[in-house]
Amino acid sequence: MQKILDAIQAGEFEAIGSLPVPEHYRGITVHADEVGMFDGLETREKDPRRSLHLDDVPTPELGPGEALVAVMASAINYNTVWTSIFEPVSTFKFLERYGRMSPLSKRHDLPYHVVGSDLSGVVLRTGPGVHNWKPGDEVVAHCLSVELEGPDGHNDTMMDSEQRIWGFETNFGGLAELALVKSNQLMPKPAHLTWEEAASPGLVNSTAYRQLVSRNGAGMKQGDVVLIWGASGGLGSYATQFALNGGAIPVCVVSSPEKAELARRMGAELIIDRSAEDYRFWKDEHTQDPREWQRFGAKIRELTGGEDPDIVFEHPGRETFGASVYVTRRGGTIVTCASTSGFLHQYDNRYLWMNLKRIIGSHFANYRESWEANRLIAKGLVHPTLSRTYALADTGQAALDVHRNAHQGKVGVLCLAPEEGLGVRDEALRAKHIDAINRFQDR
Numbered sequence: 001m002q003k004i005l006d007a008i009q010a011g012e013f014e015a016i017g018s019l020p021v022p023e024h025y026r027g028i029t030v031h032a033d034e035v036g037m038f039d040g041l042e043t044r045e046k047d048p049r050r051s052l053h054l055d056d057v058p059t060p061e062l063g064p065g066e067a068l069v070a071v072m073a074s075a076i077n078y079n080t081v082w083t084s085i086f087e088p089v090s091t092f093k094f095l096e097r098y099g100r101m102s103p104l105s106k107r108h109d110l111p112y113h114v115v116g117s118d119l120s121g122v123v124l125r126t127g128p129g130v131h132n133w134k135p136g137d138e139v140v141a142h143c144l145s146v147e148l149e150g151p152d153g154h155n156d157t158m159m160d161s162e163q164r165i166w167g168f169e170t171n172f173g174g175l176a177e178l179a180l181v182k183s184n185q186l187m188p189k190p191a192h193l194t195w196e197e198a199a200s201p202g203l204v205n206s207t208a209y210r211q212l213v214s215r216n217g218a219g220m221k222q223g224d225v226v227l228i229w230g231a232s233g234g235l236g237s238y239a240t241q242f243a244l245n246g247g248a249i250p251v252c253v254v255s256s257p258e259k260a261e262l263a264r265r266m267g268a269e270l271i272i273d274r275s276a277e278d279y280r281f282w283k284d285e286h287t288q289d290p291r292e293w294q295r296f297g298a299k300i301r302e303l304t305g306g307e308d309p310d311i312v313f314e315h316p317g318r319e320t321f322g323a324s325v326y327v328t329r330r331g332g333t334i335v336t337c338a339s340t341s342g343f344l345h346q347y348d349n350r351y352l353w354m355n356l357k358r359i360i361g362s363h364f365a366n367y368r369e370s371w372e373a374n375r376l377i378a379k380g381l382v383h384p385t386l387s388r389t390y391a392l393a394d395t396g397q398a399a400l401d402v403h404r405n406a407h408q409g410k411v412g413v414l415c416l417a418p419e420e421g422l423g424v425r426d427e428a429l430r431a432k433h434i435d436a437i438n439r440f441q442d443r
Helices: 002-010 013-018 078-085 092-099 195-199 202-213 236-245 257-265 290-304 321-327 367-378 392-403 427-439
Strands: 024-031 053-058 066-076 112-114 120-126 138-141 178-182 186-188 225-229 249-254 270-273 282-284 311-314 333-336 358-361 386-391 410-414
Touching (some): 002 013, 002 066, 002 120, 013 120, 024 392, 053 112, 053 392, 066 392, 078 392, 120 195, 195 386, 195 410, 202 236, 202 311, 202 367, 236 249, 249 290, 257 270, 311 321, 321 333, 392 410
Parallel strands (some): 225 311, 249 270, 311 333, 333 358, 386 410
Antiparallel strands (some): 024 053, 066 120, 066 178, 066 410
16 A cells, blocks of 8 residues: 555656555444444434444455545545434445345445545546546546436436445445545546545535536526525535525525634625524424524525525425425525434425425435536635544544534545645646635634
8 A cells, every 4th residue: 555655645647557456455434233332322422433443444346337546535424424323224224235236236235334425536446448537547536326227317317226325325435545436436636636625525515516506406596595504514615605606695504603704704794603693493302483483584684685595505404494494485495405403304384385485305416517516626616615634543533523513614534645735736726726725724
């Protein structure tokens, strides 16, 4: 592994293909025999530091249409938190189901799961049938894994009957020194970014693009008022940038003065600090409070000059969904993914049907959408929002930060990269955008 790292550090990318592939590598795993370790605990009490392990694992066999990547950096997404606390189900159920599909997919059905759905790195090897990528290419990866053997996915690959999220519903993910991906997950690494900056946008940037901008999501247009929950977080920070770049009017909901300041640094002007306003959308575990919905809606109209949101960018889920449906304007759209506060949503359907509102479900992004989202990063039109970077051995703590919402923007993880700040290839482009890069990152 050291020879590979030395070649990357020296920029000797043409030599990568001649170096031997290690038989083993270090990766962050969960173990099948520990699935019940948190039984009886409340979700918040479950600690990813107990379940995430740094293990030495065998390098998987490289199959047709696949690539093996030396991972320089990765990042934490909420799906890694779900994996680590075995909610809502153990991911070993996903691996078992995938393993039944074919002899090749059987590789993924193991008693350990190498996790992670982001990476930046360098291609080491490609399998048969791969023509657009070669050893030595600097890449990032999006996390959609598809088979495309049936008709359903050929209009929108997210509709493929065998669509999976790499590193969550497949094995050999990005929180590791090596990763196995489909070649159609690869995209060029933005040349002006460091390894950790380049790794951090992948999942959330693509998810926000489809959810808010794409015709498969809300189809945002100029002038739309967009309510963005968690606007300084890993997902919401990209939605905020898309709204600002696209001529929309973001109303950013955050949970602390520090997060409000990050939203301002991104250029947002209309900001609601939930902690200061002390909204309590639930009276108790079973009962919501419509008066709080009304108070929240009044605050939005106060900021917008009397306008309700055309689009609500929803991802907290259970805690906020009733309020989101209520405050959306007549004929407006609630576009939803993730449900990080709970999957069972409750809302008053009168406010939906009688006011002709729409709820759109959105889940990650197809290759085209991911490519377009990455292109905006590469051109310096959208910037990474990275709050802190951990060593691979400290991934459990990084996941705990995300689990407890003790972070802003994205949380990065160094894999093979020995330190932060490496990997920049286009110094001129970085210099052009350095003020924005620094402004959008809370470090």
